[in-house]
Amino acid sequence: MTLVKFKPGFSLMDSMIPNAFSKAFDSMMDENFTKPIINFTPALDIAEDESAYFFSLSLAGLKKEEITIDLKNDVLTISGERKFEKNENHKLHRVESFYGSFTRNITLPENVKSEAIMAEFTNGVLLLNVPKGDLAKPKFIAIK
DSSP states (O other), rough: OOOOOOTTTOOHHHHHHHHHHHHHHHHHHHHHHOOOOOOOOOOOOEEEEEEEEEEEEEEETTTGGGEEEEETTTTTEEEEOOOOOOTSOOOOOOSSBBBBEEEEEEEETTTTOOGGGGEEETEEEEEEEEEEEOOOOOOOOOOO
8 A cells, every 4th residue: 555645735636647647638628518519410309190290300599591491202301500609708618509510301101291391480499290191092004
């Protein structure tokens, strides 16, 4: 067992971890918590009732003009970008919000009325109402 002489203001950790390593570790942690996180995938909730499918995306901090919704080949694509705006007068201590471009693709079932899809953006939440239609009925072709 090694005895360490007590010094006021000196901890046992100081003798076990060199000061340079401790400072490097602290600066690495500070750097990681003050840089914006650029991997951004908004949360998506999906529900349905007898008449429609309902999609809800959490897009806090965006304006409706920054969101694009496209439908092609039964795939609904929602995309946009949340930009990080740093105030030069503020010192950042921690950044936990997500920033950057995002894209969510939703493959729709066959029984939707794509021409009647409605979108509403309220309080940072994008709500999509996708009405259901009839399933395409198979066509039987008679052989002559």
